[in-house]
Amino acid sequence: MSPAALEVRDLMLSAGDHHRRWPLVDGVSFSVDAGHSIGIVGESGCGKSLTLRAIMALTPGAIAIDAGTVLLGGEEIPLRGRRIRATRRGRMSMVFQDPQSSLDPVHSAGAQVAEIARRVRGLPRAAAWTRAIELLDLVGIRDAPRRAHDYPHQLSGGMRQRVMIAMAVASEPQVLLCDEPTTALDVTVQAQVLDLLDALRIQLRLALVFVSHDLAVVGSICEQVAVMYAGRFVECGPTLEVLARPRHPYTLGLRQAVVDADDGGRLPRAIAGELPDPSARPPGCPFHPRCDFADDACVQAAVELAVVGDDERRAVACLHSELVPAP
Amino acid sequence: MSTASQTTPANLVVRDLRVAYRSTGGGAILAADGVSLSLRSGEVLGLVGESGCGKTTVARAITGLVTPEQGEIELDGARLARRSRAQRRAIQLVFQDPFASLNPRRTVRSVLAELLKVHALADGAQRERRCVELMELVGLPAGALDRLPAAFSGGQRQRIAIARAIAVQPRLIVADEPMSALDVSVGAAILALFERLRSDLGLGLLLISHNLAVVAAICDHVAVMYLGRVVETGPRGDVFADPRHPYTRALLDAAPRLRRDRAEGPRLREEAPPPGTRPSGCAFHDRCPRAEEICRRDAPVLAAVQGQPGRLAACHFSHEQHRGGRPR
């Protein structure tokens, strides 16, 4: 069996100074195969974006990578050290949240895509421009030859995001990391971009890692889902199962907070409380202060992810997962 | 819950509102082009549409921040033109971006107290008590009063913005995409807060969003806007079960679903044209899966839907039921 396109093992990131350090990402592991997708969902500040950035070698300087292994196509790539971004080039790409600030305002859309094709794939100028137009067309920009000359400020939000996706795909990666790519977009444009990512995944056999705070978005595009809380995965498994029958109270909470048009106008239920400050995590299970099912055992010791049921991909980190009702 | 601030019922009627703004090119663009709405006391009206459809402009005009070229805004039958201070109290706005809608240099208390003072709603010790009350109403601790906005998360800031809006005891709140900048779970709490305030204080609420699903949760009526015009209105249940305008259908289809199969129905192609570039005839015809020749020529008028009382739609084919008649 061929190795997974991307495999992450026990990633640990922390912040702080020499007096105190606290974990921001606390032992995250997952894998994605080529042509498949996994979504990481959680509230802002849970560490999901940081996880992607660490994998992509884009962590901010103040944050330390304490441990972890990342394998691209079975081959380990370094997480620390100099010149590590070069190891991602042409193999892994990232799409960011805000297309307004992620595109260079002084270069045209076509130029930015062509530059990637030139630098990463070594295409000569003219060929790179042609490739850029091909890619802009691939991502659904109408009249690509003309629009390639447009500057970011002349493009709408949805189109800028498509340009970003074109840039990400221009380096012909095997893995595509997406950090809340549709959060800043209208719902209709979001639907188009999600369709696009799904189509590209199939067409180009990409391994897609999709991070979002919106369970509905992740639910609509990812085969596997991992729910993240305070730096850890608290539940993971095939999306349909996890959403239909969550086993962790937090997942249930996220599920109930979503207004699904199919639910017929049910008022969404918010989860009481907020994410804990990473520097002041509660003992034991970090979710227990907000949990309806918590008891003393939950405060005692940290709970690990444990496989539940027959499918070994399905795991929960909860002592009372049997108590969690269907949504 | 404090019933001392029960509001008197408000009836908002907006008639043929036209609002223009100067574009960078120099010409004037009609952001709202003949919008008519009505909102009865204690009800929630959802105003839905994509970015650029003019809903924010309508919100600002209703709140009195922008002067319309044409049209009338009436509250309980009284026309609102140049508003007096007392008139301004009646309609308050909650903004989209909680990180930009609070003055970064003013504490929560100073902002609330200023409003109470200017409108002579409370004085001295009463003012202090009222500030604490307002915090309770929006679910924040009294200690929040003396902090600056930077100390709060997005959800908390939005609660502060809501406290600011209800401090002057308005009759109607216009909420412009209040949850768009927040996490889904945090947004759910804000939505619940709106619902609670509506039922406890009897406020009318105009909820603006680009996401129909969110609107579905608490709205009694829905109005859908496209390129500055209203294209469909009606009671929420009816509009969602049986949308009579193709754009409404597309919005419903676009909402992400928790089931992995993406919704059937053709996706909207491309995006809405920028404001100021209306296609001929029906503004939606170039993206519409149902469009025919007549749509290119004649702009349909917002008119009653055949056999469906209380519903309006601006489509030549509004008499047709949603394809497949699938309940939503």
Place this chain on the structure above:
Amino acid sequence: MNAQAVASSSRRRRAAGRWRAIRRYPALLAGLTLLSLLVAAVILAPVISPYPPDHVDLFHILAGPSWAHPLGTDELGRDELSRLLWAGRTDLRVGALAVIFPFCFGTAVGTLSGYYGGLLDAFVMRIVDVVIAFPFYVLVIGLVFVVGEGTRGIYIAFAVADWVVYARTVRATTLVVRESDYVAAAKAGGLGDLRILLGHVLPNTISQAIVYIMSDVVLVIVAVVTLGYLGLGVQPPTPDWGSMVSDGQQFLTTHWTLATLPGIAVVLTGLSLSLVGDGLADRLRPQ
């Protein structure tokens, strides 16, 4: 919970926080320290200077450093250290006072111009353009010639020439703040224009002007010193760093301290003000 108790305890917390914040910005701390030393020295000049600044002693002219005269004496036997301190008194005072009117007037004009726009803005900006078109020193020197030398002339000249930068800076920030949601909320809340300008716009626009004051004081002190050097500024017998440099010029090869020490004093003052300005800029930036 008692609303008043909550208010006062958090006031204390905020004051403590401010001190901690100052400690966190080394530039600000260093600048403030140096500035405090300088200001203390010149304020205490009457007390700590060994001699009055115009005490002439023709028996000890151009003396080198000694116990009696730690920094030597000038060509009229006046004690250099005393003169430096007293001159600092003059220059710092004039520098500080001369920026007050430009700051107040410029900020007010910039705020009104930015907030209301229209004809007022166009008119004000044309005036600003005209004033800025003149090189600063040409304008100041010209004005001093017209109005007359001395401190009065300095104050008037800076009042006319210096306000424009404040106006421009504050106007630019005001244009942005004017469009913000919280100003819109204040309008929707029924607050009057004056209250909005003073309570919502100004607190957010004034920080840039405040930071600029620091550089401006440096500019003004240098200008005062320059005018003094040219004989157009503070008039003798009042000591002034500029005239000290000018007088000491002729002795540059023999007694270089006479011309250089005042210059170093200006540099130290400028340095401390710049550090404070940088530190303030960091501190005042909204989180």
